[in-house]
Amino acid sequence: MGDIDTEKSLQAALGDINDPRLSASSSNAKAIDEVLKCIQKNDWTLGHFLLHLFAYPAQNDPRNTATRSTMVSHFLGGRLNVKPEEIVELMYSSKYSAPLIPRNSKNRSASEVEHRDETIMARWRLRQWAIEKVEKVIEKEAEAVSSKEGGLHLSNKDASWTSMHNFSLANILAVIEQKGPTFLRLLIAAAKPASERPKPCEIGDNGAGPSYAIHFSKPAPSGKGKNRRDPLMIFAIWLFAHTAPHGVYAVLNRLGLSVSYTTVLKLLRSLSHSAKGVIRTKARTRAFLVIYDNINRMARAWDPDLGQKDHIYNGTAATFIELEDCNPERAFDTEPLRNAREQEQRKGLDWKLLYQRVKWDQVNEIFALHSLAMLVEATPSLVDHQAFIQLQFRTRTAVRQMRNGRKTTLHPLETTNFNEGNTAENAKVLDDLLLNQLGMPKEEVDRLLVIVGGDQSTVEKLRTLKKFLASCPHGYARYGWVLPLIQLWHMGWADLERVLNTHWGNAQVDDPSSFGSANILLGRKVKDVKRPDYYPAQHLVFDTLKADILDCWRIHLRVDDLDDHFHKNPVEIEELLGLARDLCARYLSAAAYDQFCKRRAIPGDQVLADAILRMRDSMLHYEFQCAVAEGDIGRVMNIMSVWTYTFTGSGKNKYSNELLELTCNFEFEYSEDLKNAILDNWLCNLSGIEGCWFPMDLLQEKNIKQLKKMSQKRNTPFGGAFFKAIIAVNIRAFLEAITTMKTSVRLVRTGASHRRTAKTAAAKELTRNMAEQGLHKFRAGRQLGRVAQDDFEMGYLRFQKTSRILDFIERTIRDAGAIHADGDEAVVNAGDIALNPAIPTVVPNMVINGSLIVPDEEDLAEEDEEDESEIREDEERFAQEYLSSACSAGARSESSDSE
Incomplete structure (x- = not known):
């Protein structure tokens, strides 16, 4: 404890140094010296004297004199104007109870002074003693509060809907105040700063102490920014990630477990704004790729008798991924690719x-x-x-x-209402991503290639788009800068289907x-x-x-x-x-x-x-x-x-x-x-971590899964201002918040390697x-x-015995898409x-x-049980309707095909 804290402690114990109880007369000093010399004459130290003084003997012990009994009982019984806690505080706050702070001198520096061991001195030992005593008090109060007679247990035979409806935090806290006051006081100290904590009242002062039962019967106080709510903010984001209703925030905010819904929205908007700035800065380096896929859901009509119909929301979700270990100016130069295609070099394939x-x-x-x-x-x-x-x-x-x-750095982008399954709307998707969200000029975009990744359907639509617009005289609008790159997870899934089908x-x-x-x-x-x-x-x-x-x-x-x-x-x-x-x-x-x-x-x-x-x-x-x-x-x-x-x-x-x-x-x-x-x-x-690589379209599927889950609670399109600015940009943060909260309360399995259950x-x-x-x-x-x-x-024979390779070469030379x-x-x-x-x-x-x-599929099913059960029925009906509309659209025209 520093000098300032010591001074405060002295003032708390004795008030001002001019306390009339502390007489400055020389006679008092002489009397103290006489007492101390008397102690020394008996070969005692001050500690020995106090030990013998307070080690109270039995009533009939000859050492128990009348004078000693009277003086000790008056002091410890609180009948004197000098209280025992004041003496303990003086001992704790004394400059002799802790090592002095070394100072520089002419002979040596402060660093050369040998530091005394504070653990053998009074301040350290008194602190440890106080902690042990408080620990025992807390243990006793906890037993009293949690016991069957404590007032917090409701037995089945006494349970009724009346008791449920009469639930009150004021009643519960009244029980805790009565049987666990020390425990409650420590919680208050941890939750509120000293300037806002009520001071404990003296016993006997009308019995009026700080009552939290009364506190919960009053309106909530306005915030002043001193309520230590960082963990509350994290908890609120965790609630938001789980799409908790507004009422949950209100209740938990009153309990002091979460910030309000309005506060967490302000935080998310701020995070989104910051994320957008980071993405635009990163985009200027050109060391990035963009991957996107379609996202859709059904909004059920709850009263179809009034002419309402189920509505399908379609959109596109995208992710900005920073590239590593490459020189973008050389790698994405358009000239080598253009020259190779003009020279028809692919004719060398056989x-x-x-x-x-x-x-x-x-x-x-x-x-x-x-x-x-x-x-x-x-x-x-x-x-x-x-x-x-x-x-x-x-x-x-x-x-x-x-x-x-190496760790991949990624940034979720805003979702849009554009349907990636439609060839024409892929142009709108690209314009929104590159021009609007990344803030890049058209001339800069057209200067170098941009890798755009997706599943087989996405890259096919991109090639078709480039095919239709290849004759456009303007550089950007030809979309020649788009370099479609098929991703590997869906391709692996297709091979899994092939293996299963071939050998079923x-x-x-x-x-x-x-x-x-x-x-x-x-x-x-x-x-x-x-x-x-x-x-x-x-x-x-x-x-x-x-x-x-x-x-x-x-x-x-x-x-x-x-x-x-x-x-x-x-x-x-x-x-x-x-x-x-x-x-x-x-x-x-x-x-x-x-x-x-x-x-x-x-x-x-x-x-x-x-x-x-x-x-x-x-x-x-x-x-x-x-x-x-x-x-x-x-x-x-x-x-x-x-x-x-x-x-x-x-x-x-x-x-x-x-x-x-x-x-x-x-x-x-x-x-x-x-x-x-x-x-x-x-x-x-x-x-x-080594051994933890995976395809990027699997990453995108994970993002889309969480986006679809959070979209179920709001009847808004994916391109709505709230969804794309609050939810889409922060989707990875929501996934991490879920994991962080589980880890903090030790719900994540040890090892977290999703090791399969032994069968x-x-x-x-x-x-x-x-x-x-x-x-x-x-x-x-x-x-x-x-x-x-x-x-x-069979594939080898088709390549060798048929014109499949030649047909492919001629087709792609004539039309690259x-x-x-x-x-x-x-x-x-x-x-x-x-x-x-x-x-x-x-x-x-x-x-x-x-x-x-x-x-393990069993672990995945358990994890998904809560997430999927509430939307499964709607999506099953939607899947049938969507496939039906896709087939009819494909029959009408290739550009509106939604495979």
């Missing part, structure tokens, strides 16, 4: 170059590592090899990894090589439909793949128990890796598939061949997800080179065309700087069934009536429909210790 882009050595090595990682993950005796496998993924098999520790099998036949059979065996609810439920479908594919791989390991090593085998027979990691390569050659290669297929003179095993094909396709998808999570865009590109064939072979022509377009771009048209800028910024990572019983049943049916053992002539199509081989032929299938994207049960919650996959961790 089926041989397309095949050479697939690095099969790398694919095979990655397959071996994944197979080994699955073995190590399932075998406790091999757990020491996890570090080696993880190191292999990050070094020897790494192709082009994102910079370690016949529902009437128990075919262990089909996903349909595994789905029934495990009791899953996955369906073979367009856009299957994303996470349940991914779990089915990956769980089956891991069971396949473990069964292949048992057969390859000729053992029944893998853990017991490796426990008794330790194997070096390099030898294990060699075994993994052999296993992949036997079960995950095209040669293995051909070997077991039926030939004219040789009876094959079609079930085993189909199982091998299923494992290969599943492993390709598994590698894509792992490469994305690890931020290795080089490995991702290699899998996309394989997908060029599998999408073509399975009839997914639009994604096949998109991948052909990317091949032409990266092989013939993009400059090295532009390729580097795209590759180094195709994925995002919000935490900077060992189901996994054992799957592996038992495979072993029982001998799925991975050759059985000549085994055939269950199904032959799975090899999508890669016409990458799709008239007969290509339409794509209905997840974000184009309000209700999409496939993405109830958007959570990225992660890689931990070399293993892919997929969010």
Whole structure:
């Protein structure tokens, strides 16, 4: 305590130094000296004297003299004008009770003075003593207040609606004032500054103390900016993120738990204004990309008898993302791209170059590592090899990894009422984003390329827009500066659908090589439909793949128990890796598939061949997800080179065309700087943690999900002033507020890695069934009536034997926006429909210790239960109406097509 605090304490205890009780006569000083000398004569210290004085002996003890008893009882009984607390305060505030502050002198500086240990001095010890006493008082009061007799418990037999309706905070606080006054006083001290706290009244002063029961019966005092409400503001933002009604703010504001609704709106407007300024400043550097997608919802007509109809609100949500590790002036220069297209360099594409882009050595090595990682993950005796496998993924098999520790910086933009599903309105979307929100002049926008990302439907609309406006004489209005870039999450979803559809099998036949059979065996609810439920479908594919791989390991090593085998027979990691390569050659290669297929003179095993094909396709998808999570865009590109064939072979022509377009771009048209800028910024990572990368369209889906949730409480369009300025710009802050509040009250799961619930019983049943049916053992002539199509081989034949590549080149040279032929299938994207049960919650996959961790559908369902239940019925009706209108619009004209 400083000198000022000491002086205040003295004044509080004794008033002014001229207190008449403190006589300045010399006789008093002499008397004090005589008493102290008498104490010294008895070989006592002052402490010993006070100890013996107040260590009160028993009544019949001969040391208990009349004089001593009288004087001590009068002092401690409060019958003197000098009170005990004044003496304690004088001891606490004395300059001798704490170390003196050292000062500079002629002989030495203050820093050279040896500091005394304050913990052995009176002030420190008195403070600790007081805290311990208060702690015991609080404990006693808490027991009294919380006991059944305390007055705050309502038993079931005494409960009635009358007691519920008569609930009063004044009554509750009256109980606390009576049985927990010390506890209440400490709460008041924590909540209000000293200048506004009522002073505790003396006992006996009519018993009138500060009553909070009376306080709650009076109107709320006006704010003065001294109510320590920063945590209250955070709590209010958390309420806003959960779309709490206005009345909740009013009640919690009266309780002192939240600021008012008006106050939080002022804060959000201020944050939005600041965010817009930051975005415009960042846009001047040109190191950014924009990603957007459509957002829609239904406003139900609650009284259709009066002519009201359900109304569909359509709009667009966008995000501004800062680019890292690129030189925008060189990367986004329009000349190299324009020259390459004028020279028609893409004519160099043929089926041989397309095949050479697939690095099969790398694919095979990655397959071996994944197979080994699955073995190590399932075998406790091999757990020491996890570090080696993880190191292999990050070094020897790494192709082009994102910079370690990099965190993606993003800024949500305002939503608009423009329908991104309509080609013409994409121009309005771009004008609003670049000119209005980013504040860029048209001449500056047209000077360099701008990456605009989205799903397949979005980039197709952008190409169509550029096609229609290519003849415009004005630079900006041609939209030649737009560089459409397809994002990867929806593409991965399309491949998941392909894998599931190719290997689903016949529902009437128990075919262990089909996903349909595994789905029934495990009791899953996955369906073979367009856009299957994303996470349940991914779990089915990956769980089956891991069971396949473990069964292949048992057969390859000729053992029944893998853990017991490796426990008794330790194997070096390099030898294990060699075994993994052999296993992949036997079960995950095209040669293995051909070997077991039926030939004219040789009876094959079609079930085993189909199982091998299923494992290969599943492993390709598994590698894509792992490469994305690890931020290795080089490995991702290699899998996309394989997908060029599998999408073509399975009839997914639009994604096949998109991948052909990317091949032409990266092989013939993009400059090295532009390729580097795209590759180094195709994925995002919000935490900077390794293994936590994910596609940007998944990020956009997460934003859209929260926007749709918050839009349900307000019957306003997405382009309304309130929604776009208050909600849209701050949407990431709302998501973070939800997480922050859960973390602060310890509701977030330990580790927060959404690790999947162990389902060992189901996994054992799957592996038992495979072993029982001998799925991975050759059985000549085994055939269950199904032959799975090899999508890669079918795509290869279409590229080699048909004019598909030449047609694509001629079509795109004639018209750069016409990458799709008239007969290509339409794509209905997840974000184009309000209700999409496939993405109830958007959570990225992660890689931990070399293993892919997929969010558990049960955890996601639990998290989504509250969010989705209130809007599901409206959105189901809307989905049907929206698809119906989209089909009719597509029949009328291409420009109004809303896929």
